Amino acid sequence: MTNQLGGAAAIVGIGATEFSKESGRSELSLACEAVAAAIADAGLQPSDVDGMVTFSADDNPDIDIARNVGIGELRFFSRVHYGGGAACGTVVHAAMAVATGVADVVVCYRAFNERSGRRFGAGVQDIPNEATAERAQFSWTSPAGLLTPASWVAMVANRYMHLSGATSEDLGRVAVADRRHAATNPAAWFYDKPITLDDHQASRFIVEPLRLLDCCQESDGGQAIVVTSVERARDLPNPPAVIVAGSQGTGAEQWTMTSFYRPDIAGLPEMGTVARELWSSSGLGPADIQTAVLYDHFTPYVLMQLEEFGFCGRGEAAAFVANVGIEIDGGLPVNTHGGQLGEAYIHGMNGIAEGVRQVRGTSVNQVSNTEHVLVTAGTGVPTSGLILGIDR
Amino acid sequence: MTAPPPPPADAVDDGLTDEEFHNALQAFVGRQIGPAMDAPDEVNVPMIRHWCEAMGDTNPVYLNAEAAAASTHGELVAPPAMLQAWVMAGINGPSRDTDGPYEQLTNLLATRGFTSVVATNCEQTYDRYLRPGDRLSMVTTITDVSAQKDTALGTGHFITTQQDYVDANGQRVGSMVFRIIRFRPRGTTARRPAPATTRDTNWWFEALAAGEVRVQRCSDCGLLRHPPGPMCPACHSLNFDSVPIEGTGSVHSFVVVHHPQVPGFEYPLPVVLVDVDVAGEVVRPVRMVMNTADTEPDAVVVGAPVRIEVRAAGGQHLAFAIVTDTAGGAS
Structure with a gap:
């Protein structure tokens, strides 16, 4: 059976906290503020909400938020696994619930003190070794000192660069684009702080071939998304961002961040699965996308996503970025909010909100005539993606 | 570098x-x-004199016999703090x-x-x-x-x-x-992160601790697979044994870690992903993550041939890759 999710549900509300390096309050406080703001943005009441979805990595139980925000009973609650790979997956789960009548109004959320609390960038060296299958995967990398997300991504990136000929400067162009967009986004941490390619090249190595400016920032903050039926959306104040397509995906020989045992490691086949699903279920293709939000915890995976979605051929992403362009005045503006390198690292959820703003026509870096926006979730992990579109 | x-x-x-x-x-x-x-010497006045001069101690009970006799001690005594000095080697x-x-x-x-x-x-x-x-x-x-x-x-x-x-x-x-x-x-000679093992993987780390790098082999269909898992994806057998690696391989990819620096490692830290040579048919490419040894950093390039040796490091035994043909490097 083919994926028939598209067209049933829409994102009608987005809400976020401030994005900071130290929120000074609990993660639950951030989550409640984001959820309440998203419900208000949708023009709904907390009592309208009957479903909630978050990441399995999130530490704010849906029932705690429901009590604090004044949401009554829930008919549907779900959690999506694999870190940032869950982001679009929360909306996929919500849309499935709405499409099947399992829930009417679902809030997806993610909130954390990722910078002032436990930092993902610190890696796994201080995590106790528990003999579960999920923890045991680090046994193949940690004893050699491959301990952080940057180090896991760098191993794939170096192979990709070896085969494609992409250079550090090519990675840098992704960072420059993100920071250009963040520079005009008042909500971005790096508002008014663009960088040059020289800045990127002068930044220190974190894990060769990745430099500091290839790595996203770490942030405190929360983001929530309200999903309901397209029919109900038409009665609400904001233009609906229709969920034209949505999918989760893994690849063959999938690991979490360390898929080192595939015949070809210089790709993101899990995102290839998502791409295939989005294109085939929607009947759309790369030429139908006016702007994309591509998950950017590390710059090389933005290049590899352009290839997985067929915006260019294998190994051609560097040339695509240089010639077609991913900045606001380029052929495919990417991460117009500044991405996670520029706006904030909210595990990809802030990127979905930017996709909604592009559909609404309210982005600070609005792309003209936007009909369809591609949004992706965490790369290198089991992941997910969405195509959002205007209501026809 | x-x-x-x-x-x-x-x-x-x-x-x-x-x-x-x-x-x-x-x-x-x-x-x-x-x-x-x-003690090499009995308690004696010359050593007491040297001590008091060095320490600036002018208490008369240590060196002035008359004053000592008039004191509660009734005779010369040694400074108590000299206790260790009498027996010191x-x-x-x-x-x-x-x-x-x-x-x-x-x-x-x-x-x-x-x-x-x-x-x-x-x-x-x-x-x-x-x-x-x-x-x-x-x-x-x-x-x-x-x-x-x-x-x-x-x-x-x-x-x-x-x-x-x-x-x-x-x-x-x-x-x-x-x-x-x-x-x-801090930051020098600590133990490296120890592997978390399960009932499916502990045999591999036990072999490594004994100095051997092995690869899991399905004992029914004979296919090799690594990292190990409980089931053969080809024939669904839960039975397995293992074979030693050939001891050679080549660099599939590599990184050099600069940050963060954690105890147990020397930085900058090269880490290589090695295509490991094995004798037999495989389910998937046999690759292992290792550090390098006896190798100039510039010699670590994609495709470089390596010899694999087990050495002790950071409180465990680990496989190390030694680049054997440095033609690709600048060194």
């Missing part, structure tokens, strides 16, 4: 669990260090048994990288004043080994010894408690 980092110097595997290590340390408590040490130090209890304790602590030492405190107790003519003897005992402590210097164990001083009649005249910490300096 700088010279390649050698495997860390604390490359010893004590083979003990944390609890066994703790118990092994505690077994030293109460043990006497070496035989009793006899000469300029060549004590002649200690090379495998005595203290050396054994020191060696055991070194297996976990606790190789640095700092004295932390010293307390003396005096039972009576010493007088010229007293001849002392001293016995040292290990009285405490602490649990592992995190300090500003680093992580380590405090060792407390007590020296008991007796006179010619065997009567105790004083004692001294002396405490040191043997510690692992």
Whole structure:
């Protein structure tokens, strides 16, 4: 059976906290503020909400938020696994619930003190070794000192660069684009702080071939998304961002961040699965996308996503970025909010909100005539993606 | 780039669990260090004179016989703080048994990288004043080994010894408690993160600890697979054995870690993903993540041939890749 999710549900509300390096309050406080703001943005009441979805990595139980925000009973609650790979997956789960009548109004959320609390960038060296299958995967990398997300991504990136000929400067162009967009986004941490390619090249190595400016920032903050039926959306104040397509995906020989045992490691086949699903279920293709939000915890995976979605051929992403362009005045503006390198690292959820703003026509870096926006979730992990579109 | 980092110097595997290590340390408590040490000289006025001049001590009871006779002592006495000086070994130090209890304790602590030492405190107790003519003897005992402590210097164990001083009649005249910490300096010779093993993977790490890199083989269909898992994806057999690797391979990809720097590693840290040569058909490419050894950083390039050796590092045994053809490197 083919994926028939598209067209049933829409994102009608987005809400976020401030994005900071130290929120000074609990993660639950951030989550409640984001959820309440998203419900208000949708023009709904907390009592309208009957479903909630978050990441399995999130530490704010849906029932705690429901009590604090004044949401009554829930008919549907779900959690999506694999870190940032869950982001679009929360909306996929919500849309499935709405499409099947399992829930009417679902809030997806993610909130954390990722910078002032436990930092993902610190890696796994201080995590106790528990003999579960999920923890045991680090046994193949940690004893050699491959301990952080940057180090896991760098191993794939170096192979990709070896085969494609992409250079550090090519990675840098992704960072420059993100920071250009963040520079005009008042909500971005790096508002008014663009960088040059020289800045990127002068930044220190974190894990060769990745430099500091290839790595996203770490942030405190929360983001929530309200999903309901397209029919109900038409009665609400904001233009609906229709969920034209949505999918989760893994690849063959999938690991979490360390898929080192595939015949070809210089790709993101899990995102290839998502791409295939989005294109085939929607009947759309790369030429139908006016702007994309591509998950950017590390710059090389933005290049590899352009290839997985067929915006260019294998190994051609560097040339695509240089010639077609991913900045606001380029052929495919990417991460117009500044991405996670520029706006904030909210595990990809802030990127979905930017996709909604592009559909609404309210982005600070609005792309003209936007009909369809591609949004992706965490790369290198089991992941997910969405195509959002205007209501026809 | 700088010279390649050698495997860390604390490359010893004590083979003990944390609890066994703790118990092994505690077994030293109460043990006497070496035989009793006899003072080379009796308590004497010339040494007292030198001490008082060096310390600036002008108390007349130590050197002025008249004043001493008029004092509560009735005769010359030695400064109590000289207690240790009477039995102290000469300029060549004590002649200690090379495998005595203290050396054994020191060696055991070194297996976990606790190789640095700092004295932390010293307390003396005096039972009576010493007088010229007293001849002392001293016995040292290990009285405490602490649990592992995190300090500003680093992580380590405090060792407390007590020296008991007796006179010619065997009567105790004083004692001294002396405490040191043997510690692992921050950021240098710590243990590396240990692998988390499960019932599906522990056999592989046990083989590695025994010096062998092996690859899982389905004992029904014969296909090789790595990393190991409970089921053969080809025939669904749960039965397996293993075969040794050929000992060679090539660099599939590599990174150089600069940040963050964690204990147990030398930075910049090259890490290679090796295509490992095996004899037999495979389910998937056999690849392993390793550090390099005996290899110039510039020689680490994609495709470089390597020899694989098991060496001790950071408290475990690990596979290392040695690049065998440096033609691709600038060195």
